[in-house]
Amino acid sequence: MDQLQLDIWKEPTHPTLPVDIHVPFESLQSVKAFLEANEIEHYIMINDLQALIDEERHEMQSTRFIEPRNTDNFDYAQYHTLDEIEFNQMFVPLFQINAFMDMLVAENPNLVTKLRIGSSYEQRPLYVLKFSSGPNRPGFWIDTGIHSREWVTQAAGIWFAKKIVIDYGRNQAFTAILNKMDILLEIVTNPDGYHYTHTTNRMWRKTRKPNPGSSCVGVDPNRNWDAGFGGPGASSNPCMETYRGPSAHSESEVKSIVDYVKSHGNIKGFISIHSYSQMLMYPYGYTKTPVPNQPELHDLARRAIANLASLYGTKYTYGSIITTIYQASGGTIDWTYDQGIKYSYTFELRDTGRYGFLLPANQIIPTAQETWLGLMTIMQHTKDNLY
Amino acid sequence: MHRCVCAALAVLSLVGASPTPGSAPPRSVPWKASRLDKPNEHVIFLQYGETEPALKLKETMPVEELNPTHYPARRAAAVAQHFLNARHGSPYKWFHVEQVQSATLEEIAGVGAKYHVVFSAKEGVCNQSVGLCTADVLFPEAGGDQTAPQVQCSCEGPLAINASAQEEAFYRRLRGSNSPVTGNNIPDSFGFIAPDMKPLWILAGVASSFVMLKESNENTLYNLAQVANVTQLESEDKQLKFQYHVLLHEMVSQEIIHWKLLVTWAPAGGVSVLHPERQPHCHDCVLPPATAPKERSDPE
Numbered sequence: 001m002d003q004l005q006l007d008i009w010k011e012p013t014h015p016t017l018p019v020d021i022h023v024p025f026e027s028l029q030s031v032k033a034f035l036e037a038n039e040i041e042h043y044i045m046i047n048d049l050q051a052l053i054d055e056e057r058h059e060m061q062s063t064r065f066i067e068p069r070n071t072d073n074f075d076y077a078q079y080h081t082l083d084e085i086e087f088n089q090m091f092v093p094l095f096q097i098n099a100f101m102d103m104l105v106a107e108n109p110n111l112v113t114k115l116r117i118g119s120s121y122e123q124r125p126l127y128v129l130k131f132s133s134g135p136n137r138p139g140f141w142i143d144t145g146i147h148s149r150e151w152v153t154q155a156a157g158i159w160f161a162k163k164i165v166i167d168y169g170r171n172q173a174f175t176a177i178l179n180k181m182d183i184l185l186e187i188v189t190n191p192d193g194y195h196y197t198h199t200t201n202r203m204w205r206k207t208r209k210p211n212p213g214s215s216c217v218g219v220d221p222n223r224n225w226d227a228g229f230g231g232p233g234a235s236s237n238p239c240m241e242t243y244r245g246p247s248a249h250s251e252s253e254v255k256s257i258v259d260y261v262k263s264h265g266n267i268k269g270f271i272s273i274h275s276y277s278q279m280l281m282y283p284y285g286y287t288k289t290p291v292p293n294q295p296e297l298h299d300l301a302r303r304a305i306a307n308l309a310s311l312y313g314t315k316y317t318y319g320s321i322i323t324t325i326y327q328a329s330g331g332t333i334d335w336t337y338d339q340g341i342k343y344s345y346t347f348e349l350r351d352t353g354r355y356g357f358l359l360p361a362n363q364i365i366p367t368a369q370e371t372w373l374g375l376m377t378i379m380q381h382t383k384d385n386l387y
Numbered sequence: 388m389h390r391c392v393c394a395a396l397a398v399l400s401l402v403g404a405s406p407t408p409g410s411a412p413p414r415s416v417p418w419k420a421s422r423l424d425k426p427n428e429h430v431i432f433l434q435y436g437e438t439e440p441a442l443k444l445k446e447t448m449p450v451e452e453l454n455p456t457h458y459p460a461r462r463a464a465a466v467a468q469h470f471l472n473a474r475h476g477s478p479y480k481w482f483h484v485e486q487v488q489s490a491t492l493e494e495i496a497g498v499g500a501k502y503h504v505v506f507s508a509k510e511g512v513c514n515q516s517v518g519l520c521t522a523d524v525l526f527p528e529a530g531g532d533q534t535a536p537q538v539q540c541s542c543e544g545p546l547a548i549n550a551s552a553q554e555e556a557f558y559r560r561l562r563g564s565n566s567p568v569t570g571n572n573i574p575d576s577f578g579f580i581a582p583d584m585k586p587l588w589i590l591a592g593v594a595s596s597f598v599m600l601k602e603s604n605e606n607t608l609y610n611l612a613q614v615a616n617v618t619q620l621e622s623e624d625k626q627l628k629f630q631y632h633v634l635l636h637e638m639v640s641q642e643i644i645h646w647k648l649l650v651t652w653a654p655a656g657g658v659s660v661l662h663p664e665r666q667p668h669c670h671d672c673v674l675p676p677a678t679a680p681k682e683r684s685d686p687e
Contacts, residue, residue, distance in 0.1 A: 202613075203613075217670075319454075319457065355574060358575075358576065
């Protein structure tokens with residue numbers, strides 16, 4: 001075992017207590033093989049120690065430099081297929097997601113561009129990946145991570161980004177979609193919140209903007225949209241998790257999307273992804289009045305979750321927001337629908353409460369895979385029913 | 388690896404209402420959906436925590452069919468889940484609703500809202516289905532002295548899943564240990580739970596069910612979000628005793644609500660929750676890790 005050059009951080013002391021081992025890159029495959037062959041339960045605490053040290057150094061020096069690496073080898077060992085991406089088996093911090101996006105663009109310059117649609121309250125860039133096979137196409141929007149504690153969603157967003165570049169040109173159904181529509185993917189829709197969940201409070205949901213006259217910070221970005229704003233289904237108290245904010249679109253994280261959607265002018269589908277509850281919902285949340293094309297949206301949802309369930313049997317419920325989960329005013333897809341984006345949906349990903357927000361990392365990829373099937377159904381329908 | 392050695396005791400299915408204290412649980416006939424055809428049937432509601440029938444009602448009101456995928460039915464099923472866990476949970480037994488099959492609602496003037504819900508459920512440790520469960524959940528009308536819902540629930544499948552080998556082993560390990568167990572952030576941010584912390588997490592889920600049951604109403608949906616910390620305490624009797632600080636997630640308000648609970652358990656008896664204390668609403672709480680208690684005999 002000496003040749004593996006293992007550096008033991010926490011020695012074995014008792015059969016029930018964990019051992020922490022720092023494994024050099026070259027030995028990774030062997031160590032993993034040994035652990036798996038002996039059915040020794042293990043997990044990765046730090047997937048790239050050097051990156052962590054670099055980040056710390058970078059933060060201390062306040063200069064920006066990220067060593068570019070390949071998205072296939074991102075942070076690690078080897079991947080064989082998309083499904084085995086080690087990086088995507090972890091919940092990774094913001095700087096790694098930013099680096100991932102840059103690498104994806106660098107590797108796929110004819111397909112992917114990174115747009116900056118604005119800045120968060122704490123001046124973090126709000127990035128959207130645009131996947132496009134040609135000019136002047138209608139757009140299909142997907143966002144993840146608008147509520148920062150819903151970590152499986154940002155992780156799924158990363159997986160979707162990689163899936164898109166792999167499937168275009170290889171998967172017939174998806175290639176047909178991207179040949180007709182651009183995909184716009186905002187992976188970290190609330191970067192201030194995401195950073196905060198990593199550094200301070202794992203259960204943080206809102207933005208990080210202070211509220212004048214209150215010691216409580218933040219606005220619920222999914223109650224801040226101009227749809228039923230001010231009505232029941234949101235709080236007027238800055239100390240509450242569903243605080244709507246002082247006015248509609250007061251949060252830059254929301255306003256940036258509003259401005260982008262309006263200036264784009266040709267977005268035909270809009271999906272906002274949350275966790276948890278295992279639901280697929282269409283508007284409205286703020287009112288019981290059904291949307292005009294409810295039968296179509298209801299049937300499309302039915303088909304989408306049937307396809308989602310086909311992979312691992314994961315059961316979703318579906319319906320309008322207000323009947324399926326609760327009344328919510330100022331919500332994203334109520335606004336997008338009222339802008340004329342007919343195919344507006346919101347997902348609540350795994351699970352149904354057992355782990356809740358703290359979904360284990362080993363469920364990231366299965367969740368992303370099954371969700372993708374649901375997304376494909378909606379994207380396909382949108383492409384076939386452009387308006 | 389958390390090896391599951393679970394055997395189902397086949398015949399006895401579990402009944403939530405014990406008509407006479409001290410008697411063995413009766414064998415029950417699985418409730419059928421045809422109860423809807425018997426509008427004059429007497430219904431016995433069991434007060435949470437007691438074994439005597441507390442309320443007898445005659446059903447005469449019209450019954451409204453509910454969409455099982457909409458939230459009212461699901462919230463009622465969640466309440467029944469909390470009831471099952473409070474009654475039958477252990478560090479190796481944790482029940483979850485899988486899917487709501489059907490539900491009805493009856494508004495009873497002067498009393499409250501009575502839900503009848505049929506749902507499939509599963510025990511999560513052994514990953515074993517308990518088949519269809521049928522529950523009556525009465526949310527009392529606001530303004531009365533009753534705030535907690537009253538629940539009666541029984542399931543088709545065996546709730547008396549035999550996890551006694553693991554329960555005994557866990558019990559002996561913690562009783563015999565010289566250093567009291569402590570834990571923080573279970574699961575951690577990444578959803579990881581150390582194997583030796585898993586029964587403490589499940590016990591937290593079961594103990595939290597007492598609180599979640601009591602706190603539930605038609606406008607809430609509770610889940611255990613995380614165990615902030617747990618400390619084993621010295622106990623005067625043969626029970627294991629723990630001080631827990633748990634984070635509950637309430638879905639409708641999206642709030643994280645902190646509770647401190649004193650929890651006791653031994654394999655023979657069930658879980659008991661003493662001194663549940665809701666912590667003041669803390670908008671941005673960062674909790675310190677658990678430390679071993681200074682005086683082993685003094686709970687916090």
